[in-house]
Amino acid sequence: MIVLENITKEFISKSNTVKAVSNVSLHVRKGEIHGVIGYSGAGKSTLIRCVNLLEKPTKGKVYINGEEITPLPLPQLRKVRNKIGMIFQGFNLLKTATVYDNIAIPLKLLGYDKNEVKKRVEKYLEIVGLTDKHKSYPNQLSGGQKQRVAIARALSQEPEVLLSDEATSALDPETTDSILELLLKINKELGITILLITHEMNVIQKICDHVYVMENGEVVEENTAINLFTKPSHPTTKKFLNTISQRNLSPSLISQLHVTGAVTRLTFVGESTGKPLLAEVSQKFDVQPNILTANIIELKNGIVGNIVIHLVGEKNQVQSAIRFLEEQGVGTESLEVHS
Numbered sequence: 001m002i003v004l005e006n007i008t009k010e011f012i013s014k015s016n017t018v019k020a021v022s023n024v025s026l027h028v029r030k031g032e033i034h035g036v037i038g039y040s041g042a043g044k045s046t047l048i049r050c051v052n053l054l055e056k057p058t059k060g061k062v063y064i065n066g067e068e069i070t071p072l073p074l075p076q077l078r079k080v081r082n083k084i085g086m087i088f089q090g091f092n093l094l095k096t097a098t099v100y101d102n103i104a105i106p107l108k109l110l111g112y113d114k115n116e117v118k119k120r121v122e123k124y125l126e127i128v129g130l131t132d133k134h135k136s137y138p139n140q141l142s143g144g145q146k147q148r149v150a151i152a153r154a155l156s157q158e159p160e161v162l163l164s165d166e167a168t169s170a171l172d173p174e175t176t177d178s179i180l181e182l183l184l185k186i187n188k189e190l191g192i193t194i195l196l197i198t199h200e201m202n203v204i205q206k207i208c209d210h211v212y213v214m215e216n217g218e219v220v221e222e223n224t225a226i227n228l229f230t231k232p233s234h235p236t237t238k239k240f241l242n243t244i245s246q247r248n249l250s251p252s253l254i255s256q257l258h259v260t261g262a263v264t265r266l267t268f269v270g271e272s273t274g275k276p277l278l279a280e281v282s283q284k285f286d287v288q289p290n291i292l293t294a295n296i297i298e299l300k301n302g303i304v305g306n307i308v309i310h311l312v313g314e315k316n317q318v319q320s321a322i323r324f325l326e327e328q329g330v331g332t333e334s335l336e337v338h339s
């Protein structure tokens with residue numbers, strides 16, 4: 001659906017050159033939701049703007065539905081852009097137009113007749129739950145309602161793809177959740193493929209199938225959401241994961257555990273979440289599992305459980321217990337071992 005192949009974007013001025021995006025490839029399949037996460041300046045906005053060629057890549061190719069759009073002249077590019085809706089952090093609504101007109105005006109400019117415009121505005125206002133606000137002006141709406149209008153406006157052109165540029169970053173956590181639910185609904189019910197950028201891990205957690213972590217213009221880690229939450233490898237990914245669940249114990253707390261054994265993080269996913277494995281471990285081996293922290297993260301496609309345990313016991317028994325847990329499909333990561 002969306003394929004970016006080795007995209008590089010440099011901003012060249014008289015005094016310097018900034019490489020905002022460096023050799024990034026991604027592939028968003030039809031009907032999926034993919035998320036790009038990174039800190040400020042990582043290159044996310046530049047990358048997403050390359051998808052509809054609001055930024056022209058310095059190098060690389062962009063394909064939409066199998067068609068390479070990078071070399072298209074403007075009239076043809078405009079047609080392709082109609083298949084790609086976009087929503088923004090700042091909503092980009094016309095302040096002097098009503099909710100109805102904010103959606104209707106772009107449709108009229110695209111040449112749709114009055115009846116079709118009315119039909120679409122009503123349909124998409126209903127989908128976003130704002131039918132009763134059609135006569136309101138943007139400054140009479142909350143942030144969440146403004147984003148709903150922007151989503152209805154994007155949907156009214158019946159795109160196959162929706163690009164979301166930090167769409168929830170200006171919203172409080174509750175409103176963020178309601179907008180994420182709306183994005184999930186339009187993904188499921190209208191089959192719209194979504195590519196979003198964010199700096200918030202909870203956005204990735206709640207709605208993404210696949211994740212790209214960006215830093216200094218590069219994708220430093222890429223995986224399905226489940227695998228990324230289960231087996232993160234890059235330090236930046238781990239930092240983002242720490243923002244939604246306490247994955248690590250402080251070094252001072254670990255150093256207080258002055259007995260033999262190992263402090264280990266266990267990650268449960270899929271079948272292993274349903275088994276009483278810790279009870280089994282203490283029966284099978286001469287070890288005592290002492291739970292230090294535990295949490296459950298609900299993702300779009302499954303549940304990931306994280307437990308940090310202190311396995312108290314002799315080294316060989318502890319190692320056998322860890323091996324047993326791994327054989328049962330539990331992810332393990334040693335945090336500190338005392339001998």
Ligand SMILES: Nc1ncnc2c1ncn2[C@@H]1O[C@H](COP(=O)(O)OP(=O)(O)OP(=O)(O)O)[C@@H](O)[C@H]1O
Binds near residue numbers: 045
């Ligand atoms: N038009 C431009 N001209 C020059 N440099 C730019 C331009 N746009 C972005 N940059 C630079 O490219 C880099 C990536 O910026 P970008 O806005 O894509 O990052 P981001 O991850 O979206 O960050 P933020 O969330 O803060 O917007 C930054 O160093 C930025 O200063």
